[in-house]
Amino acid sequence: MTAIATGLTPAPSTADDPSSTAVRLRRYLGAACLPGVFVLMILGTLVVDPLDDSASSTTMFEQAAGHLGTIQVLAWLELLCAPVGVAGLLAVVGAVRRRGAGWANAVGVLAVLTAVGQVAISLNHLVLVGLAKADMSAAQRVDALDSFHHVGGPMPVLFFLSALAYPLAGVAASRAGLVPKAVLVPSLLFFLTVFLPDSEIGQYVPLVVGVVLGGWIGRGLLARR
Numbered sequence: 001m002t003a004i005a006t007g008l009t010p011a012p013s014t015a016d017d018p019s020s021t022a023v024r025l026r027r028y029l030g031a032a033c034l035p036g037v038f039v040l041m042i043l044g045t046l047v048v049d050p051l052d053d054s055a056s057s058t059t060m061f062e063q064a065a066g067h068l069g070t071i072q073v074l075a076w077l078e079l080l081c082a083p084v085g086v087a088g089l090l091a092v093v094g095a096v097r098r099r100g101a102g103w104a105n106a107v108g109v110l111a112v113l114t115a116v117g118q119v120a121i122s123l124n125h126l127v128l129v130g131l132a133k134a135d136m137s138a139a140q141r142v143d144a145l146d147s148f149h150h151v152g153g154p155m156p157v158l159f160f161l162s163a164l165a166y167p168l169a170g171v172a173a174s175r176a177g178l179v180p181k182a183v184l185v186p187s188l189l190f191f192l193t194v195f196l197p198d199s200e201i202g203q204y205v206p207l208v209v210g211v212v213l214g215g216w217i218g219r220g221l222l223a224r225r
Contacts, residue, residue: 030091031218034169037085038210044077045203051125057145061132068129075129078122082115085162088214089114092169095221096176103172110165117159120152163194170213178220186213 050067051060051074064071089111097104127148131141170187173179190213193206 026091026094027221027224030088030094031221033084033088033091034214034218034221035211036214037081037088038207038214040077040081040084042204042207042211044074044081045207048074048077051128053121053124057142057149058138060128060145061138061141064128064132068132071125071129075122075125078118078125082118082122085118086111086115088218089165089169091221092173092217095178095224096172099176100172103168103175107165107169107172110161110168113158114162114165117156117161120155121159124148124152124156160194163191166210166213167191169217173217173220178224179216183213183216183220186216 048070050070051063053060055063089107093104093108093111096107128145131144134141136144167187167190170179170183170190174181174183186209190206190209193202193209196202196205
C-alpha cells in the first residue's frame with residue numbers, strides 16, 4: 001500500500017538473483033551435497049560397516065564385538081548423511097518450485113522423511129554400542145535392543161523412501177529444464193537397484209548410481225540461469 005501511495009517501486013529481492021553471493025553459495029553447496037551423500041554412504045559401507053542390519057539382535061551384538069569404535073564412526077557418518085541429503089534435495093526443490101510446484105513439494109516431503117529414517121538408523125547403531133558397553137548380561141542387551149526396535153517401529157524403513165526421493169528429483173529437474181531427459185535413465189536405475197538382494201557387490205550398485213544421478217542434477221543446478 002505504501003508503494004502505491006508514494007509511487008515508489010519496492011527494491012527487487014535478491015533471494016533468487018543468480019548473481020548474488022548467497023544464491024551461488026546455496027547452489028554450490030546443494031550441488032555438492034547431491035552426490036556427496038552417496039559418497040558418505042559408500043565410505044561408511046566400504047570402510048566402517050561390520051554389521052548386517054537385517055540380522056537378529058543377538059547376531060548384531062556378536063558382529064559388533066571388537067568393532068564398537070568402528071560402529072560409532074559409522075553412526076556419525078550416517079547421522080551426517082541426513083542433513084547432507086536434505087540440503088541436496090531441497091536445493092532441487094528451490095530450483096524447480098516455480099516450474100513444477102507439485103513435483104517440488106513431493107521431493108521436499110520425501111527428503112525430510114528419508115532424513116528421519118537415516119537418523120533412526122544412526123541411533124540404532126549408537127544404542128547398539130551403548131548397550132554393548134553397558135554392565136548387562138547378553139540376554140538383557142538383546143531384550144533392550146529388541147525393545148528399542150519395537151518402540152521405533154518402522155522409522156528406519158523411511159530411509160528407503162530415498163528410492164523415490166532421488167528419482168523424483170531427477171524427474172523434477174528434467175521437467176524444469178535443468179537437465180536433459182536422459183537423466184531419467186539413472187533415475188530409474190537408482191529406483192530399481194535400491195531393491196537388489198543384499199550382497200557384497202550389490203549393496204554398492206545403487207550408491208554408485210546415486211553418485212552419477214546426484215552429480216548430474218548438481219551440474220544442472222550450477223548451470224541454471
